[in-house]
Amino acid sequence: MTSPDVLSQDQIQTIRDRVRDLMPGVRADLEALTRIPSVSLDSFDQAQVQRSAEATAELLRAEGLDVEIVSEGGRPAVMGHVAGPEGSPTVLLYAHHDVQPPGALEDWDTDPFEPTERDGRLYGRGAADDKAGVMAHVAALRAHSGELPCSVRIFVEGEEEIASESLPRILSEHGDKLEADAIVLADSLNWAIGTPALTTTLRGSIRAVVTVRTLDHGVHSGMFGGACPDALTTLARLLATLHDDQGDVAIEGLKATDAPELDYDEARLREESGLLPGTELIGTGSILSRLWTKPAAVVIGIDAPAVDEAGNVLNASARAKINLRLHPQEDPQDAWAALQRHLADYAPWGATVEVELDEQGWGFAADAQGPVYDQARAAFADAWGTDPVDVGIGGSIPFVQAFAERFPDAAILVTGVEDPDTRAHGANESLHLGEFERTCAAEALLLARLGAMPRG
Structure with missing residues (x-):
C-alpha cells in the first residue's frame, strides 16, 4: 500500500515517540477506570456506572474538551468537543465505558x-472492552498537546453492553453535537498481534424465544410415555431443524455471501475458539464466510427441569432462546419472519409453538473507499509498520448502523484495541499492552493525517 503523503517521516516518528512517552500515564488512567465496576445491567449497582461516566468526563476535561454527561432515560453517556484549526475536518471518537x-x-x-x-x-x-477504547481516544488527544490538527467530538456511551437502548434518543436529541466528517468507533479488534485491521462488515442479529406446548399439565412418564409427546423432546426435535446435516443454517430465505479471502485456517480457528479435539466444524464454504457473511443459529438457553431435580414426568411445556446472526446486509425483520415461518412449518407432532422476538439489530457493511479510509490505512501502517487488512466480524454491534443512518455523509471507521486472545465478555479478559500502544499511536496519527489533508 502506498501511504498518502500528507505527513513526513519525521512528523510520523515524532508522534510515535510522543505516544510512547505518554503510555505510563495512559496506562495508569486505564487501570483506574478498570477498577470501577461499571456493569450496566439492572441487577448491578448503577452508581458505579455514574462514577465511571464522571471519571471519563474528568479525563476529557483535562484535555481541554467542553464536556457534558447526558442521559435520555438510559445510562449516562459522556459527550465533549474541542475546536481545531478553522476549516479543518471534524472527527467524532466513540467508545463505551460500561462493561459486562x-x-x-x-x-x-x-x-x-x-x-x-x-x-x-x-x-x-x-x-x-472498552475502557481501552476510551483511553486510546484520550491518548490521541494528549499526543497533540492542546494543538489538535482537527476538530474533535467525543461520545462515550454508558450502555453498549445492554444493547444501547437509549442511543436513538440521544442521537435524536443531541445528534447536532456529534456531526462529523469521520467517525472512529473503537470497539472492534485487530486481525492478529502485529497486524492491524479495519472492520468493514458486521453481522446483524435477532434473538427469539420459542415455547413448545404438548400437554395442559405434566403427567406420569410411565403411564403416558410412548403415546403422548413431551414438550422437551419435541423442542429438541424442533431446534434440530435449524441446521441441515452439514451444519448449515436451514432457514429458507436468509442471505449468505462469500467473505474476502484471508489466511485463516482450521488450526487457527481451533486455537482461538478452544474447540475440543475431535469436535468437527459445522457448515460449508470458507471458514471466514461461515464466521462473517453466512447466517449462524445458536441455542443460547433452555428452560427445562434441572437434571438433579427431574421427576418421571412428561413435561407439558419447554422453551429455548435462539440467537440468529445475519448477513451484514440482511433486514432483521425479514430474518424474523423467516424464523417464524420455519418454526411453525417444522413443529413436530402438531405441537403448539409460540415465538417471541426478544431483540434485533442491523448489521453493517462499509464502502471503505475514499480519502478518509486512505488516511486511516496509512495511520495503521505508520503505527504497526505493516499494512492493515480489512476484516469482517461475526458478532453484532448495532450502534454502528445507528451512527451510519444518523450521519450518512460521514466516513465510518470501525477500529479497536482487542486481539484474538482478548476474551472480551469472558473470564480473564485482557489487553495486549504492545498492541494498545500501537492503537493509541494509530489514532494520534490519524488525527494528524486528517488535519493535514488538502482542504477544498
Missing part, C-alpha cells in the same frame, strides 16, 4: 476489577 458482568469469580485467575499484568497483557473486566 464479571461472571463466576472462580473462573478468573485474578480479581476482575483489579487490573493485573501478566506476560505483557493487562487482565481485568473492561481493560480491553
Whole structure:
C-alpha cells in the first residue's frame, strides 16, 4: 500500500515517540477506570456506572474538551468537543465505558476489577472492552498537546453492553453535537498481534424465544410415555431443524455471501475458539464466510427441569432462546419472519409453538473507499509498520448502523484495541499492552493525517 503523503517521516516518528512517552500515564488512567465496576445491567449497582461516566468526563476535561454527561432515560453517556484549526475536518471518537458482568469469580485467575499484568497483557473486566477504547481516544488527544490538527467530538456511551437502548434518543436529541466528517468507533479488534485491521462488515442479529406446548399439565412418564409427546423432546426435535446435516443454517430465505479471502485456517480457528479435539466444524464454504457473511443459529438457553431435580414426568411445556446472526446486509425483520415461518412449518407432532422476538439489530457493511479510509490505512501502517487488512466480524454491534443512518455523509471507521486472545465478555479478559500502544499511536496519527489533508 502506498501511504498518502500528507505527513513526513519525521512528523510520523515524532508522534510515535510522543505516544510512547505518554503510555505510563495512559496506562495508569486505564487501570483506574478498570477498577470501577461499571456493569450496566439492572441487577448491578448503577452508581458505579455514574462514577465511571464522571471519571471519563474528568479525563476529557483535562484535555481541554467542553464536556457534558447526558442521559435520555438510559445510562449516562459522556459527550465533549474541542475546536481545531478553522476549516479543518471534524472527527467524532466513540467508545463505551460500561462493561459486562464479571461472571463466576472462580473462573478468573485474578480479581476482575483489579487490573493485573501478566506476560505483557493487562487482565481485568473492561481493560480491553472498552475502557481501552476510551483511553486510546484520550491518548490521541494528549499526543497533540492542546494543538489538535482537527476538530474533535467525543461520545462515550454508558450502555453498549445492554444493547444501547437509549442511543436513538440521544442521537435524536443531541445528534447536532456529534456531526462529523469521520467517525472512529473503537470497539472492534485487530486481525492478529502485529497486524492491524479495519472492520468493514458486521453481522446483524435477532434473538427469539420459542415455547413448545404438548400437554395442559405434566403427567406420569410411565403411564403416558410412548403415546403422548413431551414438550422437551419435541423442542429438541424442533431446534434440530435449524441446521441441515452439514451444519448449515436451514432457514429458507436468509442471505449468505462469500467473505474476502484471508489466511485463516482450521488450526487457527481451533486455537482461538478452544474447540475440543475431535469436535468437527459445522457448515460449508470458507471458514471466514461461515464466521462473517453466512447466517449462524445458536441455542443460547433452555428452560427445562434441572437434571438433579427431574421427576418421571412428561413435561407439558419447554422453551429455548435462539440467537440468529445475519448477513451484514440482511433486514432483521425479514430474518424474523423467516424464523417464524420455519418454526411453525417444522413443529413436530402438531405441537403448539409460540415465538417471541426478544431483540434485533442491523448489521453493517462499509464502502471503505475514499480519502478518509486512505488516511486511516496509512495511520495503521505508520503505527504497526505493516499494512492493515480489512476484516469482517461475526458478532453484532448495532450502534454502528445507528451512527451510519444518523450521519450518512460521514466516513465510518470501525477500529479497536482487542486481539484474538482478548476474551472480551469472558473470564480473564485482557489487553495486549504492545498492541494498545500501537492503537493509541494509530489514532494520534490519524488525527494528524486528517488535519493535514488538502482542504477544498
